[in-house]
Amino acid sequence: MFQPITIKDIAKALGLSTSTVSRALTDRYEISAETKKLVLEYAEKIGYQPNPIAQSLKERRSHSIGVVVAEVANNYFSQAINGIESIAYNRGYHVIITQTHESFDREVVNVQHMASRGVDGLLISLSSETQNLSHIKYLHEKGLPMVFFDRVANEIETHKVIANNYQGAFDATEHLIKSGSRKIAHLTSSPNLSITAERFDGYRAALAQYNVPFNPAYLLHCEHGGMIQAEVELAVTQLLALADRPDAILIASDRLSAGCLSSLKMHGIKVPTDIAIAGFTNSDVADLFNPAMTTIRQPAFKIGQIATEMLISLIESKHPVTEFETRMLDAELVVRESSGAAL
Amino acid sequence: MFQPITIKDIAKALGLSTSTVSRALTDRYEISAETKKLVLEYAEKIGYQPNPIAQSLKERRSHSIGVVVAEVANNYFSQAINGIESIAYNRGYHVIITQTHESFDREVVNVQHMASRGVDGLLISLSSETQNLSHIKYLHEKGLPMVFFDRVANEIETHKVIANNYQGAFDATEHLIKSGSRKIAHLTSSPNLSITAERFDGYRAALAQYNVPFNPAYLLHCEHGGMIQAEVELAVTQLLALADRPDAILIASDRLSAGCLSSLKMHGIKVPTDIAIAGFTNSDVADLFNPAMTTIRQPAFKIGQIATEMLISLIESKHPVTEFETRMLDAELVVRESSGAAL
DNA sequence: TTGTAAGCGTTATCAT
């Protein structure tokens, strides 16, 4: 019923064979200029559109790449997706986005679904629940090209693109210390995630460099990546109840940042007078409304772009690739000189 | 190189014909229980996955639906996408998301791309630039199932799902009036969008009902839907410069709300003491940080779900559908009893 | 330069 015009129709109408028409259309073969012109003009006239499904079946590629992220409703990821799209679009690839909602099971299903659906490659940012990687390893061993970004799997050998989380956390912690804080808590995401470890290391290194002792009671994990407000609420309450109450918090993610600020407000704690805050976030809205918070901003768009370039090069490389690269981009520390009102 | 196991391999290994294997797999035909068991077990063992591309070619459908939104990095849309996904996933459909970034040209390209790529149907929310609908009309006439949501095209006859924007704007305006405002400005999006008109009508109706005269100088359009901060900045400045400066603003969108609040802050205008604010927004962050603003919240998730259900029913209906429905869902007015600090 | 035909992996229509 829909899109009935095929190469056959053109061939019949023009008294040519389907192969000649195909050649005229694909341009790669010897063909007389006039036949080509004839075909192209007629195809244009009747609005011929090649059937990409048939093409895929033949070429054994779909010209689409699959993306696995936790949540589209997350500024980091939506910016990364924009970066991914900007490259994929220009290189003639479709982008299929799936969300895990931080669930391991969803991740498994999505990855398998896309693989069976014939994506040419995968851009993956792991869910916070993921510990077992066999679903991905399997596909990797089968030769499906993949690139990890942000939340990477160290045990899988392929290209990876990340922000310099270590440096970002280091800089932010250093800033807090230099601003007078010594009792710096760290509110962070699931220990499963690579970013969690990287950020923690940066935090520890900065503490060490300035001879600030690390207090294990100051380290709190929110398994759900800040999705569940109650979890953040509990963590904040716990921090505030400590005998040696922290005078600063380094927050490891976008959603955690928002949740934490909200909790503090409910507790009547003022930022930055009562407590100083530095956090990873790509939210422009948080940025807008809370100039009292120092933020570490990741180059999400750029990360998406680079990951996509890498993936396409893997897909299109003729020979099996054996050299893999981990690309690390600087995160930007945005310090606000207490210009705005306190929260 | 990837996914080499086909129905043929199974047939060869088991000494059966491909058709028998296919029948065993698809279940719809007469086949002996034992052969079926044999095939299914073997298929399971060697990890057979049907090739959906071949299936699509045969069935002439792709089991995928295309989504057109302005921006994924927008709370309304990302929530709607979650709703879309939740239904599509359960019904066995893939979701392919594309963004227009409020550009007409991108909309045309995306829609055509998805159509040629063989999506079974389209979920569309128009870009703010779109005035000409021929790219969509063409596909509609060809019989491609489509459902509009949020920003709908009135001249195309198909299912539509929207929030009750009229009522939302009415309620919010009424609230502002009852809270003591009489000079209520309306900062809104592109006049091309259906939502703009609907919200404006609600605003006007509330003014009329309470005998508040409408002042054309209070009506400001931001063509880019709040994407360009400078545009909002200009609008706010213009409002504040009026001899008869407004004492309230009804803001028509998510991004506009954030932008407007930011501008007001830069101007040193306090909310809600200097000026009262009510706005359409689905942002949880804005919600978090600005309890001084009354918000109209759209049931984005539900809208996505319903639109998807409608689309799938269109796709799967055996006979051409001639009865179309416009489903309208209530928007929720969230009034905050000035519990929090002023901005 | 162009036509013929095989093939991509399925499903469906025939026979058997």
Next chain:
DNA sequence: ATGATAACGCTTACAA
């Protein structure tokens, strides 16, 4: 109940 075969729309040896 099962097997042979055509068909979906396209690309591409190979033949002419």
